[in-house]
Amino acid sequence: MAHQDCINCKTTYGIDEVVYFCKKCGDILEIKFDPNELAENAKAIEWKTIPLSVWRYRPFMPIHESTRLVTLGEGGTGLHRSERLGAELGIQNLYIKNEGENPTGSFKDRGMTVGVTKAVELGARHVICASTGNTSASLAAYAARAGIRCTVLIPSGKIAYGKLSQAMIHGAKVLQVRGNFDEALEFVFKLSEKHRDIYLLNSINPFRVEGQKSLGYEICDQLNYEAPDRIIIPVGNAGNISAVWKGLTEFYQLGLIKKLPKMTGIQAQGSAPIAQAIQTDSDQIIPVQNPETIATAIRIGAPVSWKKAINAIRESHGTAEIVTDDEILDAQKTLARIEGIFVEPASASSIAGLKKLIKKGVVANDEKVVCITTGHGLKDPDTAIKQSDEPIEVDADIGAIEAALGLKKAILAR
Template sequence: MKLICFDCGGEPPAAERGKAAAGTVMCACGGLFDIVRDHRATDAERLKRTFDARLAERLSPYASGVWRYKELIYPELPEASIVTKYEGNTGLYRPDNVRSYAGVRELWLKALSENPSGSFKDNGMTVAVSHGHAHGHRAFACASTGNTAASLAMYGALIDAQTYVYLPEEGVSRDKLLQALAYGARLVPLAGGNYDAGIRLLGANGGSPDLYVCNSINPYRIEGQKSIVFEIAHTLQWRLPDWIVLPGGALSNATAAGKALRELYALGFIDRLPRIAIIQAEGAAPFHRLVEQGTAQLTPEPRPRTAASALNIGNPPSWKKALRLAIEATNGVTAAVSDDEIMDAKAVVDRCGIGCEPAAAASLAGLRKLVAAGVVGAEETAVCLLTGHLLKDTAALQRAYG
């Protein structure tokens, strides 16, 4: 396994490698690290049988829908260091009313909202916290609009570690923060700052012996989030739909999805690459503008504004990874949807008995928009990621139904 900077292609200097192994998240050039492994000796058919056998696990770490795929995520980690709540194992549903609303031939909803803390963050957080735990860390931190905070606080509580949440002044769900507080997190307000300011602060301090950073700038988070695509592919017997559609906030999910697809294809688990569609809210869509305009650099949105609080990110830290791994590698696309379109799609998801928070509904809203524009064909198939639980933002429910 190597840590390679996604920007300059370099490894951490020899003097810094111990620090990097214990949590450094930024290269000296300012780029993000990526984890690179040599999988050439991997036997895909043997691993498929292993993954199938682990579906019967109930009490071991391999009952987790993340650690079931340990050989493709973090094979070096000692089993005793795994911190898990049996995350993953989330439902894949095919409701007819949602398919008709989107306008495609076949549509699945991946309900990542069924994770233990109620969001997709658990898929990555179990790996990040396990890595920090293995290296002896007792203090973990994140900047968060809510879901990352809740997930980190939950895993920190499992090992009786202290967690710190760097909290933006605006665009945060009260429900998610209460969840983090219940798990024992300490809130650190960012006076006058937003999520992006918190990422800059933690990126500068990452790797200190006293603080292990668990935002998606941590490459182990990305490794864990690959399991979302692994689990979809496994459930569908290694035959993926034409499109994977997901909300785009910090862009870690897009990065992880692209990396997972590339690895599955290279190893022979799948015989073609689906296309990825990344959906942002119109009030926080710097990545969509970059792709739409074909520019080389992302122009941050200084004051992102959307009712979908989890998408309220103006300078997504993983944009370079998402551009290369999700858009360029899969011939992917982006779209931006209004808050009204998001809430309309959310009502459709809610009424089919699955439910989701506003940010999660951006995937369905975006798919509907791409079908209407002719980008996605009516005869194509898709899976939409529902990233957060219905009760993650009760203020949105009160506005709609109160």
């Protein structure tokens, strides 16, 4: 039977106990399964016949069999072989796992379908999160689907309205806190502790991580149960990289894959405490007091899941890299124009990181690499518009259009 386990002191809590931090040492929790039970579930052939999606992997999720799922059809996103971009960067086997294809346009939907399903299973009627955008959009949608109340706290400053508009239209109560994300997160912790009827669904919640681990499962499924050599992923609050690693290690322990990839985390300059810790071989992060980057989805100075992320990177013999805003924007434009995949700036950091690591000789040109892009470009259309050519206004005349396109006037045959 599954249970919740403290990552530090290993204190165990029941699967249906509402607890966000270890009561003994204060550290974060993760879901652990009985290995024999998980192995038995893996042997059943039925799950492999279900179309690719998060709930294809229901036998590996900590949800009771009788529970009704809160789902919008998440998962099953494309794994795109990117030959043209690979040739541009100098790598032979490059794939893009495009999480912008999820229902609300980001990878967050994987965690929310499981997290909100668990909330309803536990009897919650009110869910809450702090967010820089995508989490709020996803939670609001799944709360609406479940018919429960939703509150989101967002930090002051620039917010990508493509994301905020989603939270608003889905009916969430949106509060903009005069402070940064880390301060907003502290408030939702306090609210969920003080008001026990409010269920917290930030990435600190281990049930969200369980949904996000399906991303690791899917990559292996789509590569015919052959794990890639390396997975490159943007890192903000750090729940996703550790979730993907959890899914991969579970598949490996079950014998469904024969090797494990190197987990490679990418952070933006000005918001890179985990990458700094990896590069300096430190066991602690130094929080960034005022994080700043164009990649708002990863603009987090004190990531809650940093221990899990560092463990994932080190256990997999991976690494972490820091990229500038200019490098991120260049990668966003390159991916859109070479492969036709439009992603938000934070998503493009995985491509920017790959480019940098190839130049440094860290990534070999014969590696099979999967870059995860975490959110759709329409999440932040203003950034895309600012770095693109403006529309050209012309007269309603064929000659004017030809002139604007640089076409020579054709001589009409008599």
